């Protein structure tokens with residue numbers, strides 16, 4: 001645009017002024033405010049960008065910029081649906097985004113419980129969301145009582161076997177309240193187990209298509225898979241690493257094709273000693289690590305060292321040390337946070353409380369003191 005020949009001729013302010021006016025004129029013809037959002041600009045006349053028609057390459061790029069800008073404005077003020085855990089939201093810069101999230105831990109740490117509570121909270125605290133928990137290693141008979149226990153802070157056993165607690169009307173009342181909340185939430189939360197649709201990625205994809213068909217277009221879909229290593233495929237020729245690579249790529253493919261969030265739990269290799277896990281401990285495949293937008297490694301010292309643990313909390317009704325689940329953000333493509341957040345856990349109620357920032361600092365200091 002600028003034809004600055006100042007190096008070989010004296011500056012002509014008249015010409016510069018004319019050029020500036022011309023540019024402003026052109027820009028006014030090219031860009032307009034969006035009629036519904038005065039802060040968003042749109043390209044009204046692409047031909048006026050260069051005073052000629054755009055070629056196909058330029059048109060493609062123009063459409064891409066428009067799509068990304070539309071998407072950015074559609075994210076809303078918070079960025080995405082809240083998880084109900086403020087520090088978790090902050091770590092991923094404002095809520096759940098489309099992408100692949102992996103919650104990895106050794107057995108019994110609490111990853112299924114953590115994912116269940118997260119999906120429950122997302123479904124309760126946001127509009128236009130739908131969360132589905134797919135449980136491949138536990139049945140709905142095991143998982144739904146956890147939802148009720150978590151909701152009402154009763155034990156999983158109380159939610160599971162009401163008849164055993166007939167002499168405790170206050171427990172039955174709470175259980176019924178939890179059940180009512182679960183019924184009330186079926187427009188935003190569903191739970192499926194292996195008996196509902198099988199464990200194959202092909203059947204999972206059919207389910208995602210079904211959700212896309214029935215749910216309103218602007219619904220944010222969040223699919224939980226417990227666990228990634230229980231997924232199968234109808235492609236019979238794949239085995240071992242090739243199989244896990246294929247599954248990881250397929251799951252990530254859904255994120256891109258259907259614009260959804262997939263949260264997977266994943267088992268870790270058996271850890272030697274009591275060390276905290278790293279991404280290298282993901283079993284069988286590093287493709288999962290590569291494809292994931294976020295990897296959280298969960299660790300529960302009380303689960304390993306019991307009364308010898310240093311990272312624990314105390315509950316007024318319990319005599320023993322209570323577990324604190326450490327959630328380390330070991331790969332984070334949603335934000336720059338790479339630290340650890342801490343969740344005080346009541347396993348019998350399948351319930352977590354996110355530790356405050358101060359408490360997180362205290363727990364982190366205890367780990368680093370060693």
Ligand SMILES: Nc1ncnc2c1ncn2[C@@H]1O[C@H](COP(=O)(O)OP(=O)(O)OP(=O)(O)O)[C@@H](O)[C@H]1O
Nearest residue numbers: 105106107108109110111112113114156157347348
């Ligand atoms: N019905 C129950 N009653 C009491 N505690 C339970 C019950 N079910 C699970 N727990 C406890 O909750 C904790 C977390 O279990 P959870 O299934 O979430 O772990 P996980 O990491 O998903 O394990 P896995 O990989 O074996 O599924 C465990 O310590 C477990 O003992």
